[in-house]
Amino acid sequence: MSRVGRQPIVVPSGVKVNIEGDRVTVTGPKGELSRQFHPDISIRLDDGQLLVGRSSDRPQHRSLHGLTRSLLANMVTGVTEGFAKMLELHGVGYRARMEGQKLVLQVGYSQPVEITPLPGITLTVEGTSRVRVQGISRELVGQAAADIRAVRPPDPYKGKGIRYQDERVRRKAGKAGKAIKH
Secondary structure (H helix, E strand, O other): OOHHHHOOEEOOOOOEEEEEOOEEEEEEOOEEEEEEOOOOEEEEEEOOEEEEEEOOOOHHHHHHHHHHHHHHHHHHHHHHOOEEEEEEEEOOOOEEEEEOOEEEEEOOOOOOEEEOOOOOEEEEEEOOOEEEEEEOOHHHHHHHHHHHHOOOOOOOOOOOEEEEOOOOOOOOOOOOOOOOOO
8 A cells, every 4th residue: 555645634614525527626715726647546525534545556656546545634624724836036136026916027037027827826925035925725835836946047157046945056167278378
């Protein structure tokens, strides 16, 4: 059995889980998430706990077992607490601001870059160099943060760019033989 897939998911009070065949809908105080799962994986609700099972020990079913459990746990966490990622802008003159729902980034290009958030995602700017991405879907929060980071990824030579809050950028040395004359 999968170590991850075997663990039950505790459904907190105030969260409603509806299982209709392969589709699971989780409703909570922050919103509603729905997802279609593989038909070979069984999902059942027992005494306030979600249990995930598989039909055989084939490698595909074994990998789907843990994946399904993780996705369900993220759905329950999302509708109760939500997910957030923090991005930081590093560089001289790099700044972010909100114009209505759009995020406007000035990160060294000739024109500012406008980013419209995905549905279900909230973008907020803290100060001028920090952007918070929030939502109930872990998948969408991660994708939105990755899209913003892709506008100007961190430079390995100077460290300038957009990075995650806890990201460490590996720095390169640059030209070493520049000062040596023969």
